[in-house]
Amino acid sequence: MNAYLALARASLARQFRYRGANLAGLITNFFFGVIRVSVMVALYNANPAAAPAGYDLAKAVTYLACAQAIIGWVALWGWWDLVRALKGGEVVADLQRPIDFFGLWAAQDFGRAIAQLFLRAIPIMLAFALVYPLVGPADIGQLLIFILSFALAWFLSFTWRFLFSILGFWVTDGTGFARLAIFSATFFTGFLMPLSLFPDALAGVLRWLPFAGMVATPLDVFSNALRGPEALVAVAVQAFWALALYALAQATFTAGVRRLTTQGG
Incomplete structure (x- = not known):
């Protein structure tokens, strides 16, 4: 556990070093949020x-403000660290460490996410609150459900x-696979607009897929669009997919390590 905490702390500290990039990202996220x-x-x-x-309009505005704020937390775009490590061969060093490979990368990404929470998410929400009338969790129960969903x-x-x-264990460059993941995150998570604004048939399908749990579910809970039993069901769907994808990721990793090839030196 101490190793994972150390990795998370190091990753968090690394994020705070890039002051210029973080400020530029904050301004850009807010600017495009205002347009949306x-x-x-x-x-x-x-x-x-x-x-x-x-x-209503207040919920829709809150949803879009949160969508801009959550970008850094869930890293919808631009996470290429593991792709580069596989392509360049640095992943071999990670495999030699006496800790779980998934846990190693999860700890580093969690540190990055915590940093982005303070560097982007909270400042963006405060800025939007100064300009637009936003709504938030209606009571403590709703707030607790949101924290879990988040x-x-x-x-x-x-x-x-x-x-x-x-x-990328099966190819020399996994960039194409990563871009496919980015594409799906852009269109199916509810980032572009609330799933409630999609056609009913499509929205109904998307709510049961893992994508909604990355953006739409926590945002709908925060804005009170999902409450009570509906919110609990949505969070249960998130938990199911979290376990399912984790199991699939571990199985895929185990199979990939058996045929590891790297390029670089």
């Missing part, structure tokens, strides 16, 4: 009757990224 919220406000004002039942969102996202990255 402005479009949503215009759509709601143009046709208020078209809004999904129980999903944590599961990170684990789901990491396991998904880990799974696609280790497909």
Whole structure:
């Protein structure tokens, strides 16, 4: 356990060294968030009757603000660390360490995620709260469900990224697999807009897939779009997929190590 904590702390400290990049990312996320919220406000004002039942403008705005804030937490794009380690051969050193390979990378990613929570997520939400009327968990029970869902969102996202990255054991460059994971995260997680705004048939399917648990579920819980039994069912779906993807990732890793090839020197 001490080894994992040390890895997480080192990763967190590393994130705080990149002040310029973090500031640029914060400004960029907020800027594009304002654009997205402005479009949503215009759509709601143009046709208020078209809004999904129980999903008013305040919830939609809160959802989009949270979507911008959660980018760093779940690392929807730009996580290439394991892909590069496999391609360059550095992964061989990781395999020699006396700790679990999945746990090693999870600890490092968790440290990165905690740093992004303070460097981007919280500042972005505070900035949006100064400009727009946001909503939050209605009571302590809803807040606790959100915290659990938020944590599961990170684990789901990491396991998904880990799974696609280790497909690099079978090829010399796993970048293509990682880009496929990014594509799915962009369109199927609910990042672009709330799943409630999708056609009912498509939204119904997406809510039962692992993608919704990475973004849509915690955001709907935070904005009170999912409450009570509905919220608990959604979190249970997250937990199921977290376990399923973890098991699949471990099985894939075990098979991949048997045929490990690296390039580089």
